[in-house]
Amino acid sequence: MGIFDGMMGNASEIDKKAAEKDLGDLLSASETVEHAYKLIRDLIIFTNRRLILVDKQGMTGKKVEYHSIPYKSITHFSVETAGTFDLDAELKVWVSGSSEPIQKTFNKQLNIYKVQSVLSDFVCE
Numbered sequence: 001m002g003i004f005d006g007m008m009g010n011a012s013e014i015d016k017k018a019a020e021k022d023l024g025d026l027l028s029a030s031e032t033v034e035h036a037y038k039l040i041r042d043l044i045i046f047t048n049r050r051l052i053l054v055d056k057q058g059m060t061g062k063k064v065e066y067h068s069i070p071y072k073s074i075t076h077f078s079v080e081t082a083g084t085f086d087l088d089a090e091l092k093v094w095v096s097g098s099s100e101p102i103q104k105t106f107n108k109q110l111n112i113y114k115v116q117s118v119l120s121d122f123v124c125e
Contacts, residue, residue: 012107014038019045022054026066035118037106044104046118051093053102069095069102071122077101079116082108091115 019036020027022043027033035046043054051074053067073096080090089112092101106112 012038012110014043019043023052023066026052034122035115037104037110037115039104046122048122051119051122069093071125073097074119074123077116077119077123079112081112091119093119 014036016033016036019033023033023045027047028049031047031049033045033047037044041056043052045052045054050071051069053069055065055067057063057065075094075096077091077093078101080092082089087108089106089108089110091104091106091112093103094101106115
């Protein structure tokens, strides 16, 4: 991920093993990381069981919030592709019990269709 992408808040794909290392003991014994994306310091992780949003807080990033969303709780989702002048793509996820979506921004180089396909595979099972 380039510095410009980091400043713009755009996510890019990262190695699954690096994501598993960042999660440490948060994963269950039978849980594996399928896809992972980094947004500056934060992570968006798709496991075989849930979607995990990792929010590193503060100057040092030592305080971390892990937001776990079971795939069965996702009611619907949408993607907005990047355009000619709009350099980012967006993923919006609605969770049952919440009227506002969780929204994440991805850089133009990332294939938003792949992200949507990954989410669709887990949500539509």
